[in-house]
Amino acid sequence: MNNTLDINANRRATNYSRPEMARRILWSAGQWLFRLSPRPCFAWRSLVLRCFGARIGRHVHFYPSSRVFFPWNLIVGDWTAVGEEVLIYNPGVVTIGAKATISHRAHLCAGTHDYRQPHLPLLKPPISIGDQSWICADAFIGPGVTVGEGAIVGARAVAVGDVEPWTVVAGNPACFVKSRKLE
Amino acid sequence: MNNTLDINANRRATNYSRPEMARRILWSAGQWLFRLSPRPCFAWRSLVLRCFGARIGRHVHFYPSSRVFFPWNLIVGDWTAVGEEVLIYNPGVVTIGAKATISHRAHLCAGTHDYRQPHLPLLKPPISIGDQSWICADAFIGPGVTVGEGAIVGARAVAVGDVEPWTVVAGNPACFVKSRKLE
């Protein structure tokens, strides 16, 4: 019924440039400067990420068990927090605005494969998380998704499409629940 | 369209009393008595939790990779089991009845934020899990939820509302599937 996959071609593909491969090797060691740091050392972890190419604003709080795959593909605005065991898988660029909250165990997944091609080429669609938004515990943000300003992606919600500003979404797949208003 | 968040106020808020802060620091070290204990040492782990203020019944089985954020906010009945990599995030009190089973990687999340307030105050709605219930692998129990006696929350189900006794729920959000009857 179908052609067959060519996994050998998939593995031989050059998904990352030579400089990026060098960075990855450095980061595989350097990430321990981040992961082993004591919990209150938020400024230190922002500094470590910046040393590996991330653009991190002021007063940003990364928790030590959060994980960033490729710091050089990460942009974070002022006063944002990234909680425990958050996974930022970012072959594509992940941009998080200011005053955003990414709660524990959330997963931002900025990579996928073109499954129509026999060699399953790696795709790197960027993710954008708006200012003042809240990605709740265990939520999942899929490749290419834009979460609007002030939006809330509920606990365990799975956002595979864009989320409108100042709305609350929930469920798998995530659907509109209500508007959000600040008092 | 909206006022803006005040993350500085959020961070300056006193979410925990001084004695609780002292307990948290002690537990950040003491939890290793729990996490590093050999798998068969169930009585030891119950003892460790009790030393940090938990009320744990008899014949309770906590697996070493399960994680309790605040033992002093935990009550567990006799003959209950808490499986591998279960996460009990309990700024609010989590009460688990007797003969309940919490399967691997389930997440009981007794904390949230009031997202209508600019400083996102921490809320601590309690969770109650009934006797003889089963929270299946990877399931999520949201803040303020009561799971009735004998109820089953299916694998990966996301319970954000109360679950009726002796019913089975599944999906995200979790919905009624059928009644449960013991033979």
Added chain:
Amino acid sequence: MNNTLDINANRRATNYSRPEMARRILWSAGQWLFRLSPRPCFAWRSLVLRCFGARIGRHVHFYPSSRVFFPWNLIVGDWTAVGEEVLIYNPGVVTIGAKATISHRAHLCAGTHDYRQPHLPLLKPPISIGDQSWICADAFIGPGVTVGEGAIVGARAVAVGDVEPWTVVAGNPACFVKSRKLE
């Protein structure tokens, strides 16, 4: 309304034969040969799994943070990849075909309990994952499920029923989204 559970009987049940218990104890130590190996040592990790009874094909890529509970209940075809932090919980046999991709944090769960019986006996329904299929990041495959050849179970999808060959499913519970065709 109901009889009550007999957790003592549940714990006294003989779920595993003596030889299997011996294997489990050996594997609890031997798994570190797998988990602590450097990322590029794919052939080594296949060898470790084979030493503990798994049938692993050629050119298979297991990442070091993936986890197999019972290697002797695992069969994997050629050119298949099992990504980071994948959990293969396999009291029942898990069979994965050739050229399949199991992405990071997916969970194959081949065990459950008969919740109609007071002693909650352990059940071990096998899982079968077809050739050329793709189990995406964070997806969940439930006990007894067959995923057909070339099928795609989307990110965070929860498959509790069989998945037809060359189809794409998503959501919780997972539903048909579209057909898959290779170009």
